[in-house]
Amino acid sequence: MARWILGLVVAVLIAAAPSIAFADKIKNPIAIFSGLDKITGRIISFEAAMDETVEFGAFLVTPRVCYTRPITEPQNTSAFAEVDEITVAGSTKSLFRGWIFASSPGLNGVEHPIYDVWLIGCKGGTVVIPELNDAISAPQAPALLQKPETPVTPAPTKKKP
Numbered sequence: 667m668a669r670w671i672l673g674l675v676v677a678v679l680i681a682a683a684p685s686i687a688f689a690d691k692i693k694n695p696i697a698i699f700s701g702l703d704k705i706t707g708r709i710i711s712f713e714a715a716m717d718e719t720v721e722f723g724a725f726l727v728t729p730r731v732c733y734t735r736p737i738t739e740p741q742n743t744s745a746f747a748e749v750d751e752i753t754v755a756g757s758t759k760s761l762f763r764g765w766i767f768a769s770s771p772g773l774n775g776v777e778h779p780i781y782d783v784w785l786i787g788c789k790g791g792t793v794v795i796p797e798l799n800d801a802i803s804a805p806q807a808p809a810l811l812q813k814p815e816t817p818v819t820p821a822p823t824k825k826k827p
Contacts, residue, residue, distance in 0.1 A: 690795060692735065693733060693794075698785070698787045699711070701725070701782065704780055714729050716731065724781065725752075725778075729745050733745070742769065746764065748762070761776060
């Protein structure tokens with residue numbers, strides 16, 4: 667009897683709990699980075715516009731997108747960036763291509779024997795991008811999340827002689 671009541675209480679709480687809604691993202695035109703030169707010990711902050719390449723030491727830093735959340739929400743600043751290195755021979759070598767998070771610089775920061783680069787923030791954003799959860803109604807969401815069926819090919823069997 668106690669299990670039945672406990673199950674009923676849990677079911678009611680789950681049904682009554684509001685769904686988690688994430689705030690919309692703000693697309694920003696400028697990303698703010700910090701860079702550390704480990705030889706001199708200098709930390710330099712620099713800004714880069716989207717798709718603009720900025721040189722820091724031997725690094726070429728190119729942000730592609732930079733997202734923030736409204737100030738009323740918990741901050742979650744992230745940027746997709748590409749970092750290339752200028753080699754001694756003068757050619758460029760791709761070092762990093764991916765997401766960088768301002769709240770966790772060690773998670774996907776760009777580390778190098780001489781230079782480190784991490785995201786500080788974004789600025790200038792006015793374009794709000796609605797989250798996917800808000801744009802898709804509940805009945806349509808499961809259909810979009812399902813994997814397409816792939817045909818299963820049976821493994822070849824060996825014939826006995």
